Amino acid sequence: MLDYLREFNFVSVCFRLLLALAAGGASGYGRARKKQNAGLRTYMLVSVGAALTMLVSMYEYQMLTGQWASAVEAVGLKYDASRFSAQVVQGMGFLAAGTIIGIAHQQVSGLTTAIGLFTSAVLGLACGAGFYEAVIPTVFIIILALELMHPVEGSFKRRLRNIDIAIELTSLSEMSTVTDKVKSLGGQVFDIDIEGDEDKNGYSSAILSIKLAKDSPSHSSILSSLAELSCVYSIQELIS
Numbered sequence: 001m002l003d004y005l006r007e008f009n010f011v012s013v014c015f016r017l018l019l020a021l022a023a024g025g026a027s028g029y030g031r032a033r034k035k036q037n038a039g040l041r042t043y044m045l046v047s048v049g050a051a052l053t054m055l056v057s058m059y060e061y062q063m064l065t066g067q068w069a070s071a072v073e074a075v076g077l078k079y080d081a082s083r084f085s086a087q088v089v090q091g092m093g094f095l096a097a098g099t100i101i102g103i104a105h106q107q108v109s110g111l112t113t114a115i116g117l118f119t120s121a122v123l124g125l126a127c128g129a130g131f132y133e134a135v136i137p138t139v140f141i142i143i144l145a146l147e148l149m150h151p152v153e154g155s156f157k158r159r160l161r162n163i164d165i166a167i168e169l170t171s172l173s174e175m176s177t178v179t180d181k182v183k184s185l186g187g188q189v190f191d192i193d194i195e196g197d198e199d200k201n202g203y204s205s206a207i208l209s210i211k212l213a214k215d216s217p218s219h220s221s222i223l224s225s226l227a228e229l230s231c232v233y234s235i236q237e238l239i240s
Contacts, residue, residue, distance in 0.1 A: 002132060005130065005132070006130040008058060008059070008062055012130065013055055016051055016055065016127045016128055016130060017048055017051055017052065017055075017127075019051075019127045019132070019135060020047040020048045020050070020051035020123065020124045020127035020128065021044050021047065021048050023047055023120075023123045023124070023127060023135055023138075023139050024043040024044040024045070024046060024047025024048065024120045024123065024124065025040055025043065025044050026139050026142075026143060027043050027047070027116060027119065027120050027123065027139065027142045027143070027146070028040045028041075028042060028043025028044065028116070028120065030143070030146050030147045031043065031113065031116060031146070036113050038099055038113045038116070038117055042117070043116070043117065043120045046092070046095075046117055046120045046121050046124065047120045047121065047123050047124035047127070048124060049088075049121075049124065050085075050088050050120075050121040050122070050123070050124025050125045050127075050128065051124040051125065051127045051128035052124075052128065053084050053085065053087075053088050053124075053125070053128065054084065054085055054088075054124070054125050054127075054128025054129050055128045056084065057082075057083075057084035057085065058128070058129075060079070061079065064077070064079050085125050088121055088124075088125060089118075089121070089122070092117060092118045092121045093118075095117060096113075096114035096115070096117050096118050097114065099113045099114045099117065100113075100114050112146070116142075116146065119138075119142060123135060123138060123139070123142075126138070154239065157239050158218070158219050158220075158237075158239075159219075161211060161212045161213075161214070161216075162209070162210070162211055162212070163187075163209075163210045163212060163219055163222070163237060164207060164208070164209050164210075164237070164238040165207070165208050165210065165223065165226070165235055165236065165237050165238065166195075166205065166206075166207050166235070166236050166238055167205065167206055167207075167208060167226070167232060167234070167235045168203040168204065168205045168232070168233040168234040168235070169203060169204050169205075169206070169231050169232060169233065170202075170203060170204075170230075170231050170233060171204060171231070172194065172204045172206070174229075174231035175192065175206065177229060177231055178208070178226060178229065178231070178232070179192075179208075181225065181226060181229060182208075182210055182222070182226070185216060185217060185221075185222055185225060186212065186213040186215060186216035186217070187210045187211065187212045187213065187216055187222065188210065188211045188212075188213075189208055189209070189210050190209055190210070190211055191208070191209035192206055192207070192208055192209075193206060193207040193208075193209075194206045195207065203233045203234075207238070210222075219237055223235055223236075223237060
């Protein structure tokens with residue numbers, strides 16, 4: 001059955017395109033459910049487009065070595081089928097880079113979306129080439145990395161001894177109150193990055209990098225303790 005689907009015929013072409021559609025959809029479903037920039041349809045189209053590119057390159061190679069062989073020999077035409085897939089990878093670089101944006105507090109958003117789109121394109125190339133043995137396990141690995149590992153990663157980061165927090169204060173002169181509170185909780189502030197003196201609401205914001213002792217409270221406990229200070233307007237942990 002697989003040997004038949006690896007042949008270049010109408011049935012195998014349809015199967016490869018549908019497989020690319022399914023693989024892209026499986027990869028992008030979780031991103032769509034989380035309402036990310038690139039959702040289900042984007043992943044599907046990227047995968048199908050890459051598969052179609054590979055199929056076009058295979059078709060041209062078949063024609064140039066078959067029906068058009070005499071014309072190719074007459075004009076001395078040279079053809080490299082691998083250039084099609086190379087252009088897909090290059091083009092995905094531009095598309096993926098557009099999903100990476102800077103957000104508040106010096107954070108970057110869109111890195112996972114970017115590499116997800118790139119992976120979806122490569123999946124499409126594999127579908128178009130008929131490399132079925134790689135497509136199906138790769139889809140499961142992608143789902144594992146994007147969905148199942150996400151809570152594990154968040155739990156791991158919340159147990160780290162280094163923590164970055166974004167904090168808004170009524171005045172920067174109250175920063176010593178915050179640092180003293182951190183020390184009382186067993187932490188040490190080793191970097192303070194002032195983001196601005198005052199925003200439109202009259203609050204000053206900063207990013208604090210804190211190193212915790214082994215017996216320090218959890219990240220959530222530290223955030224709760226700092227939030228209770230009268231000089232703190234808002235506070236959040238920065239998890240990239």
